[in-house]
Each structure stands twice: as structure tokens, then as C-alpha cells.
Amino acid sequence: MQIWLDQVREEPFNWDETRSVAPETLEHPELISLGPIEWKGQVTFVDPGYYLRARLSYEQTLSCDRCLKPIVEPTESDVELLILVEHASGAAGEHELHEKDLGVLSVQGETLETEPILMEQLELNIPMKPLCRPDCKGLCPTCGADRNETACSCEEPTADSRWAALAALKSRLEAPGR
Ligand SMILES: [Zn+2]
Ligand SMILES: [Zn+2]
Incomplete structure (x- = not known):
């Protein structure tokens, strides 16, 4: 106008x-x-x-x-x-x-x-990070389940990835020659 x-x-x-x-x-x-x-x-x-x-x-x-x-x-x-x-x-x-x-x-x-x-x-008027509620638990990064509604049986991704990294390191150290 x-x-x-x-x-x-x-x-x-x-x-x-x-x-x-x-x-x-x-x-x-x-x-x-x-x-x-x-x-x-x-x-x-x-x-x-x-x-x-x-x-x-x-x-x-x-x-x-x-x-x-x-x-x-x-x-x-x-x-x-x-x-x-x-x-x-x-x-x-x-x-x-x-x-x-x-x-x-x-x-x-x-x-x-x-x-x-x-x-x-x-x-x-658009907030930086809109949240449905302040304590929203978000989605499971593994299976995509809404953690506010269901507790999925996926393992904690942080612990999981740490073990995976350790296992990868171990197998690299144990690998005979190059
Ligand atoms: Zn939410
Ligand atoms: Zn899950």
C-alpha cells in the first residue's frame, strides 16, 4: 500500500x-x-x-x-x-x-x-528456535519416534557412537601391516 x-x-x-x-x-x-x-x-x-x-x-x-x-x-x-x-x-x-x-x-x-x-x-515475530513446549524431548535420531509420546528401545546414540569409534580404532591398531 x-x-x-x-x-x-x-x-x-x-x-x-x-x-x-x-x-x-x-x-x-x-x-x-x-x-x-x-x-x-x-x-x-x-x-x-x-x-x-x-x-x-x-x-x-x-x-x-x-x-x-x-x-x-x-x-x-x-x-x-x-x-x-x-x-x-x-x-x-x-x-x-x-x-x-x-x-x-x-x-x-x-x-x-x-x-x-x-x-x-x-x-x-518468528522466534529463533520455536518449541512446542520448553521441555520438548524431540525425535529419536535413530528411529524417528517422538520421544514426547513413546520411549523407543533404541540405544543412546552418544554411548553407541562412542563404542563404535573405539571399535574402529581398535581394529585399525590390530590390523596387520598396511
Ligand atoms: Zn516439540
Ligand atoms: Zn528410537
């Missing part, structure tokens, strides 16, 4: 829409699906810039980092940004200052594109 800032000078701009975003566009394999996104906000003129306030609410489905089970998570986030219009004649020093300042967005020209703001929020 494009907001014409010239018009915002006259009166605040409001939007309230439902968006659908394909989860693949976010390039996070753990993000399985995204429900309809309620996306609403307002841009007002605050001399010399503009003030944007917006809210997103939706449901996201992530796969558990350990057991791959889907986790449905209601998600909500608020955005507040000061929008400053950067004129071609603006001093370079001023630009650097804005970049460092969190919550300030510099735009060129008289239009504001809201899409990158929405996408950034979706990105920020």
Missing part, C-alpha cells in the same frame, strides 16, 4: 485491511503457515515528519525445532515509527543520524510504502 504524504498533511490517513502473505516469501522453513493478517494503522503529520502507528494481529504456525510438531501461535505486534522525508538537497550528516536512530524511517519523495514495514514485523 502506498500512502501519499502530501495528503496526510491535510488529514490523517487510516487503513484497516486484511492481508494474506504466503509463508514462503519470508524464507523461514520453520514457518508452516500464516493466517489472515489484520493490518491497521494511522499516519499523521507531525511537523516536520510523519508519525506512523500500526498494529498487526494474525495466527502463525511454526514447526517445533526439536519434534517438528506444528505450533499454532496467535501473534500481535505494534509498530511506531517517525517518518522523515529526505530531500535530495538534504545534508549527508543528517541522513547518518537518522539511520542510527531506532524507530525512525527515512523516505525519499512524497510517498510511503507500507509493505516493507509489514514484512519486517512478520519477520521479527
